[in-house]
Amino acid sequence: MFLDKVYAIFLRLFLLVFPVGTVLLFSVPVVAGTNWDMGTLRLYATEVCVWFLLFVYIRQSVVPLVRARHIRFVAQPFRVWIICAVLFLCVQYVVSFNASLAAQTVRMMVSTLVCAVLVYRECRRDPRLWQYVAIGSLPVFVFGIFEWGMQTTWSSTLFGLAEHAPYVPGTSVIVEAVGGRFLRAYSVFPHPNIFGGYATLLLCMLLRIRPITWQQAVLGAAGTTLGSVALLVSWSRSAWLALACGVVVLILQKQILWHRVVPIVLVGIIGAVIYAPLIHTRTAVTSPAETRSVVERRDGILSALQEVNLSRPFGVGLGNYTVLLHKKNLDASGYSLQPVHVVPLIALVELGWLGVLAWGVVVWKFISKIRVRFDQRHILLFVVFAPLLCFDHYVWTTYQGMLMTAVFVALILGFPQVFPTSSTDRRSL
Secondary structure, three states, rough: OOOHHHHHHHHHHHHOOOOOEEEHHHEEOEEEEEEEEEHEEEEEHHHHHHHHHHHHHHHHHHHHHHHHHOOOOHHHHHHHHHHHHHHHHHHHHHHHOOOHHHHHHHHHHHHHHHHHHHHHHHHOOHHHHHHHHHHHHHHHHHHHHHHHHHHHOOEEEEOOOOOOOOOOOOOEEEEOOOOEEEEOOOOOOOOOHHHHHHHHHHHHHHOOOOOOHHHHHHHHHHHHHHHHHHHHHHOOHHHHHHHHHOOOHHHHHOOOOOOHHHHHHHHHHHEEEHHHHHHHHHOOOOOOOHHHHHHHHHHHHHHHHHHHHHHHOOOOOOOHHHHHHHHHHHOHHHHHHHHOOHHHHHHEEEEHHHHHHHHHHHHHHHHHHOOOOOOOOHHHHHHHHHHHHHHHOHHHHHHHHHHHHHHHHHHHOOOOOOOOOOOOHHHOO
16 A cells, blocks of 8 residues: 555656656767767656656556466567567667667667556546646746746756757747847757647647546646647747647547637737747748758758668667768767657668568557557547657657657546546546
């Protein structure tokens, strides 16, 4: 019982603070006089939390059953797949340009997968788990909105924050012909696009969760309103598109809560009036800075396609895309070494065509074995993540992007598919 309480309390505390990027840096490489962020070796505090949660879960749930011989530690069909996965990861470690980065990426991916399983399991037991994520999002949104108003960010070793200013090269800004340079909101994330993706995923979650109590109604309204403003000031076009796609899907599925859409519409209208020049700059792609951004993305896609054709069957190694860029251009600055903004292309370059094919077979066999029943929630996730995967890279290349993906996917899939309609169903929530 004691371990059950520790696990439940710690998991809920984790969901409150998981966006915070407290991190221990082991090495920060410098190229062309600037820090190379994608080549940095680090350990996040939330990773340690996930492994602690897994240890407690195994100790209080799995070990007693194994000792009683009620379950086998690994079922026979999964044993072969686990061995194949371990062998493939060993191959990745050998073929990668930078073995340390490959090992770090594998560790982060496994950590977020464990997080998704633990959150999904707990959400099936307690559907109210979404409340802790919503409560934790409020200070994240307020902080990001405050950054936009002050047009600066602050550095903090404890919270993993870096200082940014509009005039510093490499900072994410909007360059408007008349008003000058405007700093996009970062909040607690390393890039505004991740902040926008976080806001989008939270909004999509809140739009389909019907409140049962007045406290949940207030929390949902606050989260939707602040999340809409935060999404606006992140100025992430992929996040805007993802939210629009999510709203359309929820309308077609008849699962949307219309009163939650009102704040989003009002914020959109007010923002369009106040920031009309900035919105035009971001969407019309007429300024030199936005045009250069589009050209760089296009060149990045063409370069990635060439690397897919030339890469080895097992790729260049997980987390080694920017290492490949550095080897091709030793004079490139650290902030210019960025992966292509298309996750499938990054996966093809890093894993190779044989690696992607092998993992595709394993995932397909796993899904067919556990007999996953696809429903409206899977369609919603597919449509929302499509713009994030096709027009950005942080879901694959950054730990905070992986972690927020794991948490929101687990919550959306773990929450009941059908809204409660009776008093009995409502009490269960």
